Amino acid sequence: KPWKQKHTGRARAGSTRSPLWRHGGITFGPKPRSYYQPVPASKRQLVLRAVLSDFVREERLKVVDAFDVTEPKTKKVADIIKKLGWPEKTILVTDEISGVLSRAARNVADVRICRAMDLNSYVALLAEQLVFTRAALEQVSQRLMKSGAPAKAS
Numbered sequence: 001k002p003w004k005q006k007h008t009g010r011a012r013a014g015s016t017r018s019p020l021w022r023h024g025g026i027t028f029g030p031k032p033r034s035y036y037q038p039v040p041a042s043k044r045q046l047v048l049r050a051v052l053s054d055f056v057r058e059e060r061l062k063v064v065d066a067f068d069v070t071e072p073k074t075k076k077v078a079d080i081i082k083k084l085g086w087p088e089k090t091i092l093v094t095d096e097i098s099g100v101l102s103r104a105a106r107n108v109a110d111v112r113i114c115r116a117m118d119l120n121s122y123v124a125l126l127a128e129q130l131v132f133t134r135a136a137l138e139q140v141s142q143r144l145m146k147s148g149a150p151a152k153a154s
Contacts, residue, residue: 001013001014001015002015002016044120044121045143045144047121048119048120048121048124048144049144050121051121051124051125052124052130052140052144055124055129055130060128060129060130061129061130061131061132062129062130062131062132063131063132063133063137064084064131064133064134065133065134066133066134066135067080067092067094067101067131067133068101069098069100069101069104069105070100071100071104072099072100072103072104073104074104074106074107074108076104077101077104077105077108077111078108081108081110081111086110086111086129086131087110087128087129088109088110088128089110089126089127089128089129090110090111090112090127090128090129090130090131091111091112091113091114091123091124091126091127091129091130091131092105092111092112092114092131092133093114093115093116093119093130093131093132093133093136093137093140094113094114094115094116094133094135094136095115095116095133095135095136095138095139096115096135097113097115101113112127115136116132116135116136116137116139116140116143117139117143119140
């Protein structure tokens with residue numbers, strides 16, 4: 001309280017941080033709000049399946065046997081990418097990201113690395129081209145087939 005409640009001749013005041021006071025609070029100030037809406041996992045898988053089928057139809061999905069780097073050198077990764085002729089905004093989807101690969105590729109501007117289990121439709125739509133390793137393609141196809149199997153009638 002800035003002063004006692006009675007016998008001062010002034011109006012009662014509870015706090016100097018009241019909205020009526022200078023340097024006080026804001027009466028109906030903004031309140032953070034989340035606009036998140038949950039989407040069922042089955043719908044997310046259907047969207048990912050549709051996005052990947054569009055990439056296949058437009059021939060923007062490539063498959064490589066493996067993408068291994070022996071030492072964490074960005075120049076080696078950049079040379080491999082240049083030889084393969086990948087466009088900008090390429091996402092390399094692997095089954096496992098090794099420390100050597102992440103250190104070697106993190107400074108290459110045109111390429112992002114993503115694990116197969118972390119691939120979603122939003123990440124895929126940001127890319128001009130998707131490049132899968134065989135193991136990653138197997139993981140994604142198993143994930144999509146498992147969720148998209150029709151229910152058996154009894």
